[in-house]
Amino acid sequence: MSALLQLSGVSVAIGKAHLLEGIDLALDRGQILGLVGESGSGKSLTAMAAMGLLPLIGGRVTAGEVRFDGTDLSTLGEAGRRHLRGRRIGFVTQNPMTALDPVQRIGAQIDVVSRLHLGLDKAAARARTLDLMAQLRIPEAAAVAEAWPHQLSGGMKQRIVIAMALAGDPDLIIADEPTTALDVTVQAQILQILAGLVRDRGLALMLITHDMGVVAQLCDRVAVLYAGRLAEERAVGPIFAAPAHPYTRALTLCIPREGMARGSLHGIPGAVPSAAAYPAGCRFHPRCARADATCRATVPALSALPDGGLVACHHAEPGAP
Amino acid sequence: MRAVLRAFRRPMGAIAGGWLLAMIFVAVFAAWLTPYDYDIQALKEAYQPPSPAHWLGTDEFGRDLLTRLFHGARTSLSVSSIAIGISVLCGMVLGAAAGWFGGRFDRAVTVVVDLTWSFPEILIALILVAIIGPGTTGTMAAIGVAYLAQFTRLTRAQIMMLKGETFIEAARSLGAGNAHILFRHLLPNALAPVLVSAMLATGDAIILEATLGFFGLGAQPPTPSWGAMMSAGSALVFKAPWIILFPGLAVAITVVAINLFGDALIAELDIRARMRRAA
Amino acid sequence: MTQPLIQLRALTRRFETGGGWFTPARSMTAVRAVDLAIARGEVVGVVGESGCGKSTLARLVLRLIEPTSGQILLDGTDLTALPRAALRAARRRMAMVFQDPYSSLDPRYTVADVLAEPFVVQRRPMDKGAAEAMLADVGLPASVAASHPHQLSGGQRQRVGIARALALRPDFIVLDEPTASLDVSIQAQIIELLSGLRDRLGLTYLFISHDLGLVRYFCDRIVVMYLGAVVEVLPRPDAAPRHPYTQALMQSNLSPDPSRRRAIAPLAGEIPSPFSLPPGCAFAGRCPRASDRCRTERPALETAEHPVACFHPI
Numbered sequence: 067m068s069a070l071l072q073l074s075g076v077s078v079a080i081g082k083a084h085l086l087e088g089i090d091l092a093l094d095r096g097q098i099l100g101l102v103g104e105s106g107s108g109k110s111l112t113a114m115a116a117m118g119l120l121p122l123i124g125g126r127v128t129a130g131e132v133r134f135d136g137t138d139l140s141t142l143g144e145a146g147r148r149h150l151r152g153r154r155i156g157f158v159t160q161n162p163m164t165a166l167d168p169v170q171r172i173g174a175q176i177d178v179v180s181r182l183h184l185g186l187d188k189a190a191a192r193a194r195t196l197d198l199m200a201q202l203r204i205p206e207a208a209a210v211a212e213a214w215p216h217q218l219s220g221g222m223k224q225r226i227v228i229a230m231a232l233a234g235d236p237d238l239i240i241a242d243e244p245t246t247a248l249d250v251t252v253q254a255q256i257l258q259i260l261a262g263l264v265r266d267r268g269l270a271l272m273l274i275t276h277d278m279g280v281v282a283q284l285c286d287r288v289a290v291l292y293a294g295r296l297a298e299e300r301a302v303g304p305i306f307a308a309p310a311h312p313y314t315r316a317l318t319l320c321i322p323r324e325g326m327a328r329g330s331l332h333g334i335p336g337a338v339p340s341a342a343a344y345p346a347g348c349r350f351h352p353r354c355a356r357a358d359a360t361c362r363a364t365v366p367a368l369s370a371l372p373d374g375g376l377v378a379c380h381h382a383e384p385g386a387p
Numbered sequence: 388m389r390a391v392l393r394a395f396r397r398p399m400g401a402i403a404g405g406w407l408l409a410m411i412f413v414a415v416f417a418a419w420l421t422p423y424d425y426d427i428q429a430l431k432e433a434y435q436p437p438s439p440a441h442w443l444g445t446d447e448f449g450r451d452l453l454t455r456l457f458h459g460a461r462t463s464l465s466v467s468s469i470a471i472g473i474s475v476l477c478g479m480v481l482g483a484a485a486g487w488f489g490g491r492f493d494r495a496v497t498v499v500v501d502l503t504w505s506f507p508e509i510l511i512a513l514i515l516v517a518i519i520g521p522g523t524t525g526t527m528a529a530i531g532v533a534y535l536a537q538f539t540r541l542t543r544a545q546i547m548m549l550k551g552e553t554f555i556e557a558a559r560s561l562g563a564g565n566a567h568i569l570f571r572h573l574l575p576n577a578l579a580p581v582l583v584s585a586m587l588a589t590g591d592a593i594i595l596e597a598t599l600g601f602f603g604l605g606a607q608p609p610t611p612s613w614g615a616m617m618s619a620g621s622a623l624v625f626k627a628p629w630i631i632l633f634p635g636l637a638v639a640i641t642v643v644a645i646n647l648f649g650d651a652l653i654a655e656l657d658i659r660a661r662m663r664r665a666a
Numbered sequence: 667m668t669q670p671l672i673q674l675r676a677l678t679r680r681f682e683t684g685g686g687w688f689t690p691a692r693s694m695t696a697v698r699a700v701d702l703a704i705a706r707g708e709v710v711g712v713v714g715e716s717g718c719g720k721s722t723l724a725r726l727v728l729r730l731i732e733p734t735s736g737q738i739l740l741d742g743t744d745l746t747a748l749p750r751a752a753l754r755a756a757r758r759r760m761a762m763v764f765q766d767p768y769s770s771l772d773p774r775y776t777v778a779d780v781l782a783e784p785f786v787v788q789r790r791p792m793d794k795g796a797a798e799a800m801l802a803d804v805g806l807p808a809s810v811a812a813s814h815p816h817q818l819s820g821g822q823r824q825r826v827g828i829a830r831a832l833a834l835r836p837d838f839i840v841l842d843e844p845t846a847s848l849d850v851s852i853q854a855q856i857i858e859l860l861s862g863l864r865d866r867l868g869l870t871y872l873f874i875s876h877d878l879g880l881v882r883y884f885c886d887r888i889v890v891m892y893l894g895a896v897v898e899v900l901p902r903p904d905a906a907p908r909h910p911y912t913q914a915l916m917q918s919n920l921s922p923d924p925s926r927r928r929a930i931a932p933l934a935g936e937i938p939s940p941f942s943l944p945p946g947c948a949f950a951g952r953c954p955r956a957s958d959r960c961r962t963e964r965p966a967l968e969t970a971e972h973p974v975a976c977f978h979p980i
Contacts, residue, residue: 070897103852104849104850104852105849144753147757175760192800219936219937221936227965235866242959249715249716249876249937250877250878250915250918250919250934250936251914251915251918251933252715252716252932252933252936253918253931254917254918254920254930254931254933255918255933257930257932258932259932261930276849276850277850277920278850278922279879279919279920279921279922281712281922282920282921282923282924282927282932283920283921283924283927283928302924303924303925306922306923306924306925306927307924316851317850319852319854320851320853320854321850321879321922322879322880322882322883322884323879323921323922323923324879324882324921324923325904328861328883329861330926331854331857331858331883332854332856332858333851333852333853333855333856333857333858334851334852335855336854337819337821337822337852338849364844367740431743470791550715552768552769553764553765553769553770554770554771554772556730556764556770557762557764557770557771557773557827558783558787559730559758560728560761560762561757561761561783561784561830561833561834562753562754562755562757562788563759563783564750564754564787567786567787568702568901571783571786572772575774576772576773576774590698591921605704633783
């Protein structure tokens with residue numbers, strides 16, 4: 067049986083810029099997949115490809131295929147893809163401040179999703195809205211539904227955005243840095259809600275984040291992207307305990323941990339190259355301590371690890387703890 | 388300044404910029420480019436259509452139209468650009484002071500500026516010409532005051548926006564005083580959008596100058612101006628259409644060229660959002 | 667005991683808003699009676715969520731914002747009493763690194779201009795080759811001197827910002843979330859750079875951050891703020907929290923270690939508006955330990971080895 071969302075060898079280009087290359091990902095119901103990497107690694111673009119949103123930004127899939135529930139997205143017309151978004155795939159954006167229409171009341175913005183995608187009438191849609199808001203632990207849901215977006219705090223707005231994503235009763239939620247704009251105590255609330263949805267409703271969740279703490283605490287599988295290519299894709303336990311790709315290892319060493327001595331933090335030298343200046347061979351080689359002549363000349367292929375993960379490195383560590 | 392050169396590299400910028408350079412060239416060297424004088428009448432030669440001797444024909448007094456067009460460029464361009472120049476200078480001082488000091492001074496400036504802003508430029512110009520009297524000085528003053536509000540507003544908005552930038556705070560943290568912040572950070576950053584909008588306003592000012600000239604309120608005869616030439620030609624539009632046609636084209640093409648070049652500059656300087664914000 | 671390099675005494679800043687024709691005047695206390703002494707060579711962290719006053723505090727210390735009341739002592743000299751000229755001279759000894767490396771550099775300046783500015787402002791001669799040395803200090807090649815900020819990456823810009831702060835060889839640097847808008851890989855670079863500079867130049871830092879994990883890694887002592895007031899000062903980065911809010915912050919900080927997974931137990935509720943603070947402890951509404959006393963009476967920060975402002979400390 068194939069996964070709910072399956073990306074096989076997906077390459078994406080916008081104009082002449084080839085931004086993603088050979089991305090392999092799979093995500094099933096009840097699973098949380100973390101998509102990590104520095105800015106410019108192609109995380110958001112991967113999410114756009116998964117939702118069939120690329121035409122919106124002038125992008126296109128140049129190779130490979132995106133399958134959602136067995137259907138190849140490229141065989142769908144725009145109408146079919148639109149049905150998928152909202153109805154089958156919900157989206158939670160990074161910035162809840164701009165995700166809501168400032169001149170519409172909160173309730174109406176959630177209602178419209180279930181009316182459009184589930185064909186509910188006005189009363190049924192509102193009942194569903196209030197039910198969703200209660201599930202997201204929004205106090206005094208009826209009053210909040212009549213409020214305007216500017217009257218709510220950032221954390222409350224993000225819950226509304228999640229309610230909108232859930233209103234079409236989707237199978238998959240894609241959340242792009244859902245807590246980056248929020249305070250840490252509020253971040254914990256939102257993450258708890260998202261994790262609860264996956265556990266209780268069997269949703270699939272694709273979580274784009276740069277925060278390795280969020281990944282470690284929440285995700286089942288982790289895909290590490292670097293400069294438009296997949297570096298490593300594995301279950302969360304082994305990827306932290308024994309990263310196979312030097313980039314993954316370097317990323318985990320960037321974050322201070324409990325009881326870490328001062329001076330033991332290691333940044334990654336240099337910066338992510340821009341798409342116009344991707345180096346030949348392995349794109350990470352200019353920043354990699356293990357790079358040699360092979361890395362500079364040959365693109366490493368994705369190879370399977372004994373634990374079922376994938377890694378693209380000429381000098382991958384065995385990965386098995 | 389490098390942005391100006393880059394603007395020339397865009398196709399539209401190159402065509403528009405080329406036309407403007409040509410206009411400036413003929414305005415400067417008007418006296419030496421044709422064998423005729425702009426003010427010597429030769430009634431026998433009147434109403435000649437374009438010919439090898441008179442490329443654009445002659446007017447009702449037999450004067451060479453090309454010569455008058457060149458001299459008219461001198462009047463039109465110099466009057467509008469000097470007027471806009473003075474207007475920009477005053478507007479920047481006023482706007483910068485209002486944005487910088489804020490408080491009561493700012494409120495007073497804003498009220499006056501918004502008041503003049505709510506009248507069309509032509510009306511303000513007409514009132515001022517009525518007070519000062521017709522002629523180049525009156526026209527310049529009229530145009531200058533008519534556009535003062537625009538530059539004051541734009542400069543003020545720029546200063547207010549820039550004041551909140553972190554690099555201003557950074558300069559303060561180094562111990563920088565007000566003069567340093569105003570002259571080394573705020574004004575240089577405010578300059579580009581103001582100068583570009585001044586350039587675009589010069590296009591409008593040419594039309595305004597032509598309009599005043601058309602009403603006989605601009606440069607007085609025999610000094611040629613595009614507006615006055617069109618005014619003279621308007622009565623003869625069926626008898627000698629070239630008399631109104633060529634100055635009209637000169638105004639139209641020059642104004643379009645200024646706008647196209649201004650657009651190229653805005654694109655090069657990447658200040659579209661900042662221009663819109665202040666408008 | 668030696669004199670602290672920086673000493674804050676009951677430092678307070680109130681902001682008034684509104685008071686126009688249609689908006690009622692409101693006031694909020696962004697920073698409430700903060701007392702803090704920073705010894706030479708120390709790295710003091712200030713953590714808290716948005717609206718806690720940490721950024722205002724950073725600016726008050728350098729007098730970029732005027733305090734409503736209280737004192738700022740630099741080596742025993744009260745900065746709040748200094749006239750303009752003397753304050754400018756005092757600014758040579760203090761500097762600041764800002765959060766946003768994109769807007770903290772003038773887009774029209776080259777890197778060389780940015781580095782020369784402190785000398786221009788302070789009317790001090792700048793040695794030939796000083797810019798190259800300053801760039802080398804922060805790990806940048808001399809070739810970036812001719813670049814404009816938009817040609818640099820975020821990490822490079824922040825290095826330029828640090829070089830500018832170091833230009834006049836200050837003793838004390840306020841770091842206002844210097845890595846908050848950078849990728850983690852770059853954040854680690856910058857933190858290591860700051861750490862090395864401190865050791866080499868004997869600097870004293872006030873490090874403002876919302877990231878408790880980072881503060882615990884980098885700082886000697888940690889000040890926890892909530893809605894304008896200091897609620898706890900952790901004497902060591904690994905000290906156990908005594909204030910329920912600090913504990914909640916620590917629990918909200920997610921460990922990057924899947925083997926230490928725990929149920930996320932978020933703090934209920936949200937930060938109240940600073941314009942309408944409850945009369946008692948500002949945290950009482952969200953606190954699991956709150957009693958009636960907490961809701962009516964504001965706890966003061968006790969003076970102890972491990973100060974906490976709480977009636978029911980852990």
